[in-house]
Amino acid sequence: MPSSNADRPSLMGQRALVLGGSVFVGKHLVEALQASGASVTVLNRGRTPSSWTGDVERLVADRTDIDQMRGALAGRDWDHVYDVSGFVMAAGGSDIEGLLALLDGHVGGYVYTSSVMAYDQSWVGRFPWYEDQPTNPEGPASYGGFKALAEASMLARHAATGFPAAIVRPAAIYGPDNNIFDMEAAMFLRLRRGLPVLVPHEGLVITSYGHVDDLCALLVALASTPAAAGEVVNATGESMTSSGYVQALARIVGVEPDVRMLPTERLGELEGTVHGHLFTTRHHGILSTEKARVTLGLPVERGFMAGHRDTYEWFCGSELVDAPDAMRDPVWGAGYDFAAEARALEVLGASA
Numbered sequence: 001m002p003s004s005n006a007d008r009p010s011l012m013g014q015r016a017l018v019l020g021g022s023v024f025v026g027k028h029l030v031e032a033l034q035a036s037g038a039s040v041t042v043l044n045r046g047r048t049p050s051s052w053t054g055d056v057e058r059l060v061a062d063r064t065d066i067d068q069m070r071g072a073l074a075g076r077d078w079d080h081v082y083d084v085s086g087f088v089m090a091a092g093g094s095d096i097e098g099l100l101a102l103l104d105g106h107v108g109g110y111v112y113t114s115s116v117m118a119y120d121q122s123w124v125g126r127f128p129w130y131e132d133q134p135t136n137p138e139g140p141a142s143y144g145g146f147k148a149l150a151e152a153s154m155l156a157r158h159a160a161t162g163f164p165a166a167i168v169r170p171a172a173i174y175g176p177d178n179n180i181f182d183m184e185a186a187m188f189l190r191l192r193r194g195l196p197v198l199v200p201h202e203g204l205v206i207t208s209y210g211h212v213d214d215l216c217a218l219l220v221a222l223a224s225t226p227a228a229a230g231e232v233v234n235a236t237g238e239s240m241t242s243s244g245y246v247q248a249l250a251r252i253v254g255v256e257p258d259v260r261m262l263p264t265e266r267l268g269e270l271e272g273t274v275h276g277h278l279f280t281t282r283h284h285g286i287l288s289t290e291k292a293r294v295t296l297g298l299p300v301e302r303g304f305m306a307g308h309r310d311t312y313e314w315f316c317g318s319e320l321v322d323a324p325d326a327m328r329d330p331v332w333g334a335g336y337d338f339a340a341e342a343r344a345l346e347v348l349g350a351s352a
Contacts, residue, residue, distance in 0.1 A: 011224070012037030014079035017107075019043050019063065022050045024179045025113065025212055026084045030056060032216040033082075043072060044085070066098040079108045080223040096150045100157050100165075109164045109223035113215075114151055114232075116171040116208070116287060117144030124281065127206075128288040131169070131232040151232065158230040166228040168219060170235040171287050172278055175212035175307065176314035181327045182276045184249065184311055185320050186336035191253040192321075198275045198341055200262040203243025207278050208287040210236025211307035217299045218292065228296055237289030238304045242279040248305060252312050260345060269347055272340030273328075 016033045020026040021042035027050065033040045034054050042050070046060035061068040063085060081103060103110065120134040121144065135152070138145030154165035174184050190197050218235050222228045240248065243259070250257040262275070277283070292298040302310075315321060328335030 010037055011080070011220070014038050015041070015077070016223075017041050017043060017073075017078045017081045019081065019083045020085040021052075024175075024177050025173060025215065027051065027177055028175070028212045029082055029084060029216045029219060032213070032220050036220060038080070041078075063099065064095065066095045066102070069095075069099060070102060073102055073106075077106045078103075081107045081110045082113075082219055082223065083111065084113045084219075096153045100153060100163060104157065104161055104163050107164065109166070109229070110154070111219050111222045112150065112154055112165060112167045113219065114147045114167050114169045115144065116169055116236075116285065117142075118147035118151055118169055119144070119285075121282065124284050127286040129234070129285055130288050131234055131291055155230060155232075162229075164226075164229040166222045166225070166230070167232040168215070168222065168235050169232060169287070170210055170215055171208035171285070172283070173210055173212050173215055173236060175311050176318075178212070178311075179329055180332055180334045181323075181329050182273065182334045182336045183278065184308060185315065185323065186276065186327075187246065187249050188253060188312060188315050189320075189323060189336075190338070191250050191255050191257060194255070194258065195338055196258045196260045196341065196345060197246050198260050198262055198344060199242055199246060200267055200275055200279055201242070201264055201281060202261060203241055203246070203259075205242045205279050205281060205284045206239050206286060207242070207245075207283045208236045208239045208285070209245075209304055209307075210238065210301055211310070214299065214301040214307070218301075221298050222296075225296055225298070228298075231291075231296070233292045233296065233298070234287040234289050235292065235301075237287055237292075237301060239286045240304055242276075245278075249308060249312075252305070252309055262344075263348065266348060270344045272343070273335060273337045274341050274344040276336075277334055 016038040021030050022044055030040055030052050041057040043059040043061055045062050059072045061072040063069055118136050119129055120136055135148035136144040140146045151167050157163040158165050215235050246257050326337040
């Protein structure tokens with residue numbers, strides 16, 4: 001079970017800075033920090049509408065511009081800093097070294113939200129993944145390579161100056177307000193509308209999933225755990241095959257899914273978005289969260305079914321329940337297209 005409000009560390013009166021903070025993980029993190037009693041400041045570019053409640057200080061700066069960051073942050077101290085700026089204008093667009101130099105000596109704890117993509121992706125298909133495995137060697141031109149380089153900078157600074165950085169590597173994050181549209185939202189829509197669900201690779205691609213509020217509870221706990229400084233910690237530890245994912249969400253919706261297995265040898269004939277991006281072989285991996293649970297005693301995540309039931313309840317009361325037949329997130333490029341899925345079935349014919 002996830003941690004309850006009573007289990008949260010008290011941050012009453014402490015100063016928390018969130019880098020990012022407008023949508024999904026950032027939004028939920030702000031809410032978690034407020035619930036813990038922290039005084040919350042959010043720094044981002046100010047381009048994305050936010051829906052925070054309560055008293056949140058807003059700083060506007062582009063983190064790719066160190067002069068803007070210095071103007072916003074110079075002379076200020078923070079008990080905790082949470083870096084959840086996921087995309088950072090494109091991989092490699094942020095001056096990590098400049099940011100760390102600006103914060104060093106002015107922060108009690110720094111938590112960086114990295115990614116499963118920071119691992120060396122040649123390990124895809126070997127299970128599970130532990131924190132001491134090799135990292136992504138692709139360099140700043142790729143998302144995972146940039147994450148790995150940012151991690152390395154933080155760990156090097158921790159070794160040199162004691163900078164209190166802790167790093168979290170989540171895999172697939174789901175839950176209310178998810179802005180990656182080809183995950184649970186698209187699947188709920190297919191199931192509710194009786195549409196076929198296209199599944200590649202015999203439904204055997206296995207991925208680790210975690211609820212956004214459990215990730216945020218972990219981030220808050222890490223900042224208050226001195227032993228976590230200088231450590232890398234996996235999150236989102238419950239795994240599910242793509243076939244199991246479809247069946248599980250169908251049980252939550254209360255329908256029998258119309259599953260169509262896509263022949264692997266014919267995937268190259270298909271164009272457009274015809275299945276969720278997490279069903280591809282590049283996401284075939286399982287994260288071990290033993291270090292978080294056993295070594296550091298961090299909050300335990302809720303189960304896959306409980307988390308998705310909670311998410312479906314939110315979904316049914318949101319605007320997404322009446323979403324159109326095609327959507328795409330403008331930042332991540334992830335989305336779905338039910339017409340493209342129908343065309344794919346026409347191309348494959350009866351074999352699907």
